[in-house]
Amino acid sequence: MPIRRSLRLVPVLTLAAVLAGCATGGASLPNANVPVAPYRDTVEFTGSLSVNYERDGQHRNDSARYSWSQRPGNIDITITGPLGQTLATIQVTPQSATLTQPDRVPRTARDIDSLTAQTLGYALPVDGLRDWMQGYATDAKGQRFTASPANNEVFTSDGWRLRFAEWQSNKATPMPRRIRAERSATANSGELQLTISISPAG
Numbered sequence: 506m507p508i509r510r511s512l513r514l515v516p517v518l519t520l521a522a523v524l525a526g527c528a529t530g531g532a533s534l535p536n537a538n539v540p541v542a543p544y545r546d547t548v549e550f551t552g553s554l555s556v557n558y559e560r561d562g563q564h565r566n567d568s569a570r571y572s573w574s575q576r577p578g579n580i581d582i583t584i585t586g587p588l589g590q591t592l593a594t595i596q597v598t599p600q601s602a603t604l605t606q607p608d609r610v611p612r613t614a615r616d617i618d619s620l621t622a623q624t625l626g627y628a629l630p631v632d633g634l635r636d637w638m639q640g641y642a643t644d645a646k647g648q649r650f651t652a653s654p655a656n657n658e659v660f661t662s663d664g665w666r667l668r669f670a671e672w673q674s675n676k677a678t679p680m681p682r683r684i685r686a687e688r689s690a691t692a693n694s695g696e697l698q699l700t701i702s703i704s705p706a707g
Contacts, residue, residue, distance in 0.1 A: 536654070536677070536678070536679055537653065537654040537655040538653055538654075538655050538656075539653055539654075539678065539679055540640070540651045540652070540653045540656075540679070541639060541640030541641070541651060541652055541653065541678065541679050541680060541681070542639075542640075542678040542679075542680065544636070544639055544641055545639065546575070546576070546577045547575065547576050547577065548573075548575050548638075548639065549572075549573065549574050549575070549705070549706035550572070550573040550638055550703050550704065550705060550706055551570070551571065551572050551573070551704050551705075551706050552570070552571060552573075552701060552702040552703045552704050553568065553569070553570050553571070553701075553702045554568065554569050554570070554571055554584070554699065554700070554701055554702075555567075555568045555699070555700040556568070556627050556697070556698070556699055557697070557698040558626065558627040558695055558696065558697045558698070559690065559695025559696050559697075560626045560627070560695060565626065567625075567626075567627075568587070569584050569585060569586060569587075569592060570584070570585045570586075570587075571583065571584050571585070572585075572706065573634075573638070573706075574706075575635060578598060578599050579596075579597065579598055580595070580596070580597040580631060580635060581594070581595070581596055581597075582594065582595040582596075582597075582631070583595075590607075591607060592606065592607075593605065593606045593624070593625065595617070595621070595629075595631065597617055597631055597632075600615075601613050601614065601615055602614055602615070602616070602617035602620055602631070604620050604621065604624050604625075606624065612624060617629070617631045617632065618630060618631070618632070627697055628691070628697065630663075630665065630686070630699075633661065633663065633665060633686075634701070637667060637681075637684055637686070637701070638681065638684070638701070638703050639680075639681070640652040640653075640669060640679070640680070640681050642659050642661050642665075642667055643661060643662045643663075644659050644660065644661060644662065645660045645661065645662055646662075647662055652669045652679075652681065653679055654669075654672050654679055657669040657670070664688050664689065664691070665686050665687070665688045666686065666687050666688070667684060667685070667686050668684070668685045668686075669681045669683075669684055670683045670684065670685050671683035680703075680705075681703055682702065682703055682704075683700065683701070683702050683703070684699075684700070684701045684703070685698070685699070685700050686698070686699040686700075686701070687699070
């Protein structure tokens with residue numbers, strides 16, 4: 506190979522190496538093999554949500570911010586738009602889920618995924634998120650999955666492919682910073698891709 510051509514390839518190969526390192530989702534962190542902290546029943550997060558989904562045969566995308574407050578048996582979520590306006594609030598208890606939107610009658614159902622699909626246009630997997638945002642999931646074999654920066658992908662028992670793509674760099678114990686989730690079409694929802702960024706509240 507001519508020397509000049511080899512030199513031209515150096516930046517390309519360097520970029521490829523950098524991208525490959527990024528794709529590991531934080532495997533370069535000193536604690537890459539350390540699993541996430543023990544699961545907490547009481548926790549609060551804020552962050553952003555980006556959604557690509559199909560509805561009525563068309564591809565759509567939405568983005569919003571959220572606040573998440575979780576207590577034993579209860580979850581309260583507020584979804585806000587880019588200007589800070591409240592788009593929806595969701596309350597989940599062991600008995601039911603209620604979704605409220607401005608100027609609309611609150612809707613209650615047993616199945617939160619179906620309820621959000623009907624009202625928001627995409628199924629927001631609240632039951633899964635309560636685990637995912639702390640680095641846990643139930644895998645396709647029904648086993649408990651515990652993530653780490655070096656072990657950051659899993660297929661879940663309800664059909665999601667998860668990748669814990671970024672991690673908080675200032676935590677002694679690894680904590681997810683960004684999760685990418687995708688799922689094929691179901692009876693309640695078309696193809697769906699979610700990107701969830703996570704920050705501890707407060």
